[in-house]
Amino acid sequence: MSETIVKLKTEIERLLNEDVIDVVIAFKQEDSPLRPQPAFFRNVAELEVLEYNSLCQNNLANYLTRFPQDTRIGIVVRGCESRSVNALIVEKQHQRENLYLIGIPCHGIVDIKKIFKKTGEEVTDYSENQDEVTVIVNGKEITFSRKELLHDSCLRCIHPNPVDADILLGDPLPEGDPNIARQEVESIEAMSRDERYAWFRHEAERCIRCYACREACPMCYCTECFVDHTAPRWTESDVSQAGMQAWHIIRAFHQTGRCTSCGACERACPMDIKLTYLTEKLNKDMRELYEFEAGLDSETQPPFASFNLDDKKRFIV
């Protein structure tokens, strides 16, 4: 058991025993060492299955909006998750005083699909340290450097440390390089218009409209999504070119100034569709045009959600 899990378990036990919170959102490992699941701990006895490693691929902030605002929630937050929590507090989806943030500086999420690509899917065990990942395939041990397995979003990560936490488990890590973060978007920006459209079509049109990207996203919490609205309907309902393209564009645009680049959408996609290049472009625009990054604090409204008569950039009114 890693040092982080020991500390995490101790802290969660304390929170539950001292009745600081009602529920803790973390991860558990029950069925397969390769697929840790989001878990909801309400008593200490359940903590046997507690897990924390780099295969924990979901953004736990996603579950905050399922609870009433007066639920006292403890939640494990890595860098992106803590920014998602902040973004949700800004949008009044939960109250900071009812949250207990258990921060963990994040070494990045290991992309299970990258492992499978190298080893095939018959992986029976998994272990890791800060630099290396070891898997057992057909009884054979194979070790990789962690960096070659990290999810693309995590390779681009600028803020691996929680921006807010009530307790921090582990030492803060160095910040990521914004120049690396920009590279993919810049390479797409450098394409011709036709090339860009071909790229977009190749990605969007493999979509099966399962909406896993939406459901995995902490910021997609609308009671009724625009694609589910039937009277009037906003997009074509089927897997036509137009319907799928509309879904991809509008989903991304609704994230403007709200996306924290966690990449949960992309990891959830069953068709390996690249999704973050759209939101990363919007994030880049937000930084360059408005000097804004989502979730860095729990008060600043995203530029498109705020209005100010003294706004310098009066291009709208």
Added chain:
Amino acid sequence: MMHILNKKKLNQILTGWSTKYDIYAPQKVEDYSQFLPLGTADELALNEPHNTRFPPKSFFLPQSETLLKYDHRLKQLKEVVITPKPRIIFGIRPCDAYAVKLLDTVFDTAEYTDPYWKAKRNATLLIGMGCNDPCQTCFCTTVGHGPFNHDGLDALLTECQDNYFIETFTEKGNKLFSDLPAATKDQQRQVQEMQKKAAKSMQPAFDTTNLKQNLNQSFDSKYWAAISESCLGCGICTFLCPTCFCFDIVDEVQRNERIRNWDTCMFRIYSLEASGHNPRPTRKERTRQRIMHKYSYWIDHAGEIGCTGCGRCIRNCPVGLDIRAMLRAVNTFESETVNA
């Protein structure tokens, strides 16, 4: 009779068929395999450890299908008549082939026949590829099938070293391979041994003996809320499922078309009624519906479990939910709380 085909001659035989048939076979797309028309991708992906990511039910029930065309101003209606070219689905896994057969109990019954389904079904041959090395996520033997089951197939290939060994089960299937030499008795025995070994390598994933009864008894249990708490409520498990068949019919008025789209009980709006009432308001009811349908209601309607153990829902769940674990839990749950 069992035929033998050298692997190197596979291309030749496929090309031979292609004058008469449209041929679809698993090919690499991104990092997964998908059924595509032969010749559009670089190579066949017949050695993928498991089946295609997208289920082949879509050959008969496309994710979106135009049922009618109309002009609402002229009040004209145009039926869409389906006349598919004869086609061969090559390399379909036994679980997926059986799933298509199961779906016949929905779309082609004595009472109702879906003409869209039926036309495509009649025009299609299913040539299977058995599974020498079933995956960890496969559980076909648990639900009464097997890695070399031929139910629903016209022919089944077994890969053995440099050859494919072919068993045929229908007249049409037999015709495709009748020119090939017969396998020797020794080879046949070797193939059968292999088939048995593959089936034996699969451990039972859960007990189906009292599963339906246990499920029915647990309908109101707290268990469902716990098991669905981490569920995202996306459509992956049902859309990728080879036996899920729910659909929604929508008028795309701007295109003057009536469309049938896949739908899923995992979506909130699936069960939302026009009044605004939703009889399955939360993920708890929706998850329960998915499991109950597969393992209880299918038995009512078709006399067997509506799951062929392909494992797609397990491999692709973004939160790592495992239907086998859910069902094991249902079985133990019954004994703990049946009198509670």
